[in-house]
Amino acid sequence: MDIAERSGDEPTPSQEAENLTKDLPNLTENQMAEVIAKDLLDRENNLYRSGNTLPADHKILFLIGDATSDVTRATDLRADRIYTKESSFPKAPEIPELNASISRYFEKDRQNLPEVLSETADIFYNLAQLRELDPEFRDVYSKWMNYLSSSIGLDLRELFGLAIIKYRRRLIQEGGEKDVLEEEKLLQSFVTEAQSPGRFSVRRPSDDGLKKFYRVVNLLGSRILAGRFTQLGASLSAEEELTG
Structure with missing residues (x-):
């Protein structure tokens, strides 16, 4: 759709970016983390x-998965499914x-940077x-x-900012609906060679x-998060023994 064909109420891409990021240049790293975590x-x-x-333990499983390698089927320490949305395909x-996105980045002559940024945003959003x-x-x-x-x-301000932009669009603007290509295109629009004063941007x-x-x-996933999941399981098991 050309900009001239847009309805008066539909924001242009530049307006959308402004609406999602206007407060980011003034937020500290801790304030950005609080936007995500709260x-x-x-x-x-x-x-x-x-x-x-x-x-x-749900968040850990969203990051590293379980033996199924499919978060739509993964179960937590209480044997409950962690995925609450409807899904007709594995995730x-x-x-x-x-x-996978970083591997493709080098295999495809660095053509999928938006995908890499989007997956990176997911890591910091969940952490x-x-x-x-x-x-x-x-x-x-x-x-x-x-x-x-x-x-x-x-x-971390750049990385938290990517996560905020992606999930403000999905959770607030789109009511929880995912549009991967539009999210990636939006994140790509903030990539610059150098940071610009007064405007949120991300270096390539x-x-x-x-x-x-x-x-x-991968060290984080295999050593730290997997180990923490085991610790949480042991703690839950001990509590169940005490109360059972």
């Missing part, structure tokens, strides 16, 4: 879980999805919320988000940065 998590819960929040966990849902392990999540940020060569990650990021995020 405001956007509340909206997610209201849209998908009838207002109920989710336990930390990979977030870290494997990121792995920021997991840090809120699992306060006992908060310092560890914070440390590893810093490791990830350092490895990819972007600061370097090849070396993406390679390091790939390694660090």
Whole structure:
């Protein structure tokens, strides 16, 4: 649709970007994290879980998955399904999805940067919320988000900003409906060679940065998140023995 054909109420792409990001240049890193961990998590819960929040082990499974490698079938420590939306197809966990997108980035001569940005946004969206849902392990999540940020060569404000833009569009503007191509196109519009004062922007990650990021995020998944899931399971089992 040409801009001239748009209805008066339908925002242009530039207006959409402005509506989603106008406050971001003035937010600190901690304020951005709070938008993700509180405001956007509340909206997610209201849209998908009838207002109920989710336990930390759900967020871990969304990131690393279980033996099924399909979050639509994954079950939590209480043997309950973690996926509450209707789905007619399998869905990979977030870290494997990121792995695949970075592999394609190098195989396809760096043509799928929007996909990589979108999958990266998912990692930081889930980690920021997991840090809120699992306060006992908060310092560890914070440390590893810093490791990830350092490895990819972007600061946490850039990474949290990507997550906020993607999920404000999905959860607020679109009422929970996912449009992968439009989300990727939107994120791509914020990529610049250098950050611009007064406007939210994201620098393009370097090849070396993406390679390091790939390694660090997989260390996080296989060592830290998998280990924490086991700890949470042991704690739940002990509580059940005490109360049973």
